[in-house]
Amino acid sequence: MSLAPDITECLARARTDLRLGVPVVLAAHGGGALVLAAETLTPARLAEVQGLPGTADLALTARRAETLKARPYDGDLARLPLPKGAETSWVRALADPADDLRHPMKGPLMARRDGEAALHRIALKLAKTARLLPAALLLPLDAPEAFARNWNLTLLAADDAALHLDRFSPMRPVVSARLPIEVSEAGRLHIFRPEDGGEEHYAVEIGRPARDTPVLARLHSACFTGDVLGSLKCDCGPQLHAALAQMGQEGAGVLLYLNQEGRGIGLANKMRAYSLQDQGFDTVEANHRLGFEDDERDFRLGAELLDRLGFSSVRLLTNNPRKIAMMEKNGIDVVDRVALKVGENAHNRGYLATKASKSGHLL
Numbered sequence: 001m002s003l004a005p006d007i008t009e010c011l012a013r014a015r016t017d018l019r020l021g022v023p024v025v026l027a028a029h030g031g032g033a034l035v036l037a038a039e040t041l042t043p044a045r046l047a048e049v050q051g052l053p054g055t056a057d058l059a060l061t062a063r064r065a066e067t068l069k070a071r072p073y074d075g076d077l078a079r080l081p082l083p084k085g086a087e088t089s090w091v092r093a094l095a096d097p098a099d100d101l102r103h104p105m106k107g108p109l110m111a112r113r114d115g116e117a118a119l120h121r122i123a124l125k126l127a128k129t130a131r132l133l134p135a136a137l138l139l140p141l142d143a144p145e146a147f148a149r150n151w152n153l154t155l156l157a158a159d160d161a162a163l164h165l166d167r168f169s170p171m172r173p174v175v176s177a178r179l180p181i182e183v184s185e186a187g188r189l190h191i192f193r194p195e196d197g198g199e200e201h202y203a204v205e206i207g208r209p210a211r212d213t214p215v216l217a218r219l220h221s222a223c224f225t226g227d228v229l230g231s232l233k234c235d236c237g238p239q240l241h242a243a244l245a246q247m248g249q250e251g252a253g254v255l256l257y258l259n260q261e262g263r264g265i266g267l268a269n270k271m272r273a274y275s276l277q278d279q280g281f282d283t284v285e286a287n288h289r290l291g292f293e294d295d296e297r298d299f300r301l302g303a304e305l306l307d308r309l310g311f312s313s314v315r316l317l318t319n320n321p322r323k324i325a326m327m328e329k330n331g332i333d334v335v336d337r338v339a340l341k342v343g344e345n346a347h348n349r350g351y352l353a354t355k356a357s358k359s360g361h362l363l
């Protein structure tokens with residue numbers, strides 16, 4: 001047992017560093033890279049990078065690259081060499097689609113074909129899991145360990161980082177307590193905390209659901225705008241309340257409140273997507289223009305929490321077939337799908353139609 005942080009803990013530190021604008025260092029066999037998140041890049045740090053030997057690359061996801069008409073030669077990402085004397089505004093304009101329509105001509109952008117993209121891939125995953133824009137600046141380093149030590153930067157072994165970024169973090173129960181709520185006086189709230197320092201997630205148990213029969217269950221992804229503010233742009237608020245009400249009526253159920261805001265891109269990025277939707281893009285196109293996939297959520301989480309609570313089979317309240325498939329794949333038997341069609345209005349009609357036509361939601 002060592003007092004030093006392990007790779008999971010170093011990854012958590014790295015995410016915090018990137019959110020602050022502090023660079024991190026990736027070490028690979030025979031070299032490495034300095035990584036800075038595009039969203040938090042400052043002119044001072046960019047100038048430091050430009051004063052170092054070598055040329056930095058801006059790594060963008062293939063989704064963002066396609067919008068910018070840059071070739072994603074690496075398949076899932078593109079590497080764009082930082083032009084000499086480029087300012088943070090160049091990086092920002094490529095990373096953030098806010099001004100795409102006002103200033104469409106950003107290119108021609110010549111993506112790199114030579115060299116390796118493994119470190120760039122790790123950097124983009126780090127930026128995504130830090131809930132930042134998925135774009136990062138990488139400068140090759142000959143001696144990453146010495147560089148990190150010299151500048152007091154978080155150092156990550158690239159192989160370990162790649163492995164752990166794809167791994168699902170175990171969830172630990174923290175506490176549970178009685179919580180009488182409107183739909184049922186017999187409510188109980190459980191708090192779970194992931195070992196990787198990520199967001200906590202919650203489970204609301206209604207009544208005393210038996211563990212040996214299928215439980216009425218809802219996997220609800222956090223939506224601050226819908227759940228709390230009553231936003232009319234989506235159906236989340238009405239779905240949350242209808243699910244709880246049905247559990248109250250039946251006297252038993254479990255609602256998982258998963259902190260995967262904005263289908264896993266975070267609230268700031270969701271608001272960026274809303275801003276793009278005001279420019280005429282639908283919910284899926286907006287995610288793509290930002291550089292994200294349609295849905296960045298990991299539903300292994302829901303299965304893990306149900307398992308932790310002792311449930312192995314559910315009647316799932318959802319219109320999303322992916323949720324059903326992920327439950328089945330991860331050992332939870334979905335004996336029934338219970339449709340949850342509530343809250344359609346003039347503002348969210350297009351959004352619901354897009355979810356049905358592009359994301360396969362059941363009507």
Ligand SMILES: Nc1nc2c(ncn2[C@@H]2O[C@H](COP(=O)(O)OP(=O)(O)OP(=O)(O)O)[C@@H](O)[C@H]2O)c(=O)[nH]1
Pocket residue numbers: 219220221222223224233234236239260261262263264265270273274283287317318319320323340355361
């Ligand atoms: N990125 C993005 N996320 C959105 C948008 N509108 C709503 N969301 C998020 O979408 C998620 C909706 O989650 P769920 O309620 O689980 O909905 P679902 O996947 O459609 O599945 P069911 O409701 O079970 O049918 C929440 O995390 C919302 O914050 C949007 O336009 N863009």
Ligand SMILES: [Zn+2]
Pocket residue numbers: 223225226227234235236237
């Ligand atoms: Zn919502």
